[in-house]
Amino acid sequence: MLEHPAARFLRNLTLAGNPDLVPILVDGPNLPLRRLVLDNTTRPDMRAELPKKFPRLEHLDVVGAAIAFDEIDLPHLERLLLRNDRCSDAALNAICRGHLDRLVELELWCDSMEGPRSSHKLVPLLSRDLPHLRIVRFGRIAMDIADFVLHLANAPFAHRLEVIDLFESSMSVEAIRNLIAVRDRFQSLQILAVDGYNAAGVRRLELVYGDRIRTEPVAKALPSWRE
Numbered sequence: 001m002l003e004h005p006a007a008r009f010l011r012n013l014t015l016a017g018n019p020d021l022v023p024i025l026v027d028g029p030n031l032p033l034r035r036l037v038l039d040n041t042t043r044p045d046m047r048a049e050l051p052k053k054f055p056r057l058e059h060l061d062v063v064g065a066a067i068a069f070d071e072i073d074l075p076h077l078e079r080l081l082l083r084n085d086r087c088s089d090a091a092l093n094a095i096c097r098g099h100l101d102r103l104v105e106l107e108l109w110c111d112s113m114e115g116p117r118s119s120h121k122l123v124p125l126l127s128r129d130l131p132h133l134r135i136v137r138f139g140r141i142a143m144d145i146a147d148f149v150l151h152l153a154n155a156p157f158a159h160r161l162e163v164i165d166l167f168e169s170s171m172s173v174e175a176i177r178n179l180i181a182v183r184d185r186f187q188s189l190q191i192l193a194v195d196g197y198n199a200a201g202v203r204r205l206e207l208v209y210g211d212r213i214r215t216e217p218v219a220k221a222l223p224s225w226r227e
Contacts, residue, residue, distance in 0.1 A: 040064035072098035129156035139168035146174035153182035176201035
């Protein structure tokens with residue numbers, strides 16, 4: 001398929017389940033890919049080459065395996081989703097310093113980062129001014145989620161965020177309190193998704209955020225991102 005003349009028109013590609021497909025993709029011809037989804041293709045050693053192979057990617061999803069990126073220079077990228085069983089410090093550093101100026105949507109699962117207080121390792125990313133970022137989903141944040149909420153509120157892009165999805169992270173009493181305290185930082189917010197397990201905390205959030213609160217995960221919540 002990759003060697004077929006029509007491959008030069010290929011824009012969207014999904015690889016699922018077979019680890020042998022990734023090295024074929026990396027070693028194959030240069031394709032004009034704009035959207036790449038890797039779903040349970042367990043070859044993290046090959047993933048490091050993908051951003052260099054397809055520099056014009058606009059949409060990159062990596063699901064279900066460790067991430068081995070040591071550099072992400074994707075100046076056209078608008079959506080980045082990393083949902084996996086382990087995110088190394090090297091991969092996180094690559095995200096924090098990568099060329100992501102056009103990024104609109106970011107999803108990152110944080111539970112298996114290396115070391116304690118792992119979500120604090122996201123601070124360099126939250127300190128960047130990403131001028132087009134509107135949608136963020138942070139899943140399974142560690143026990144320091146209350147501090148993470150404060151870091152997110154102080155991010156240079158906080159006032160532009162339209163969707164914040166923290167549904168996959170358990171909301172502590174302190175995290176609820178912090179979300180209430182920093183509500184004015186999220187001036188453009190349309191949706192705030194949180195875990196509904198803490199019913200009393202959700203009611204407190206609803207008093208402040210009103211109908212912007214959701215107690216279910218948000219998938220491409222804005223109309224412009226629906227497929």
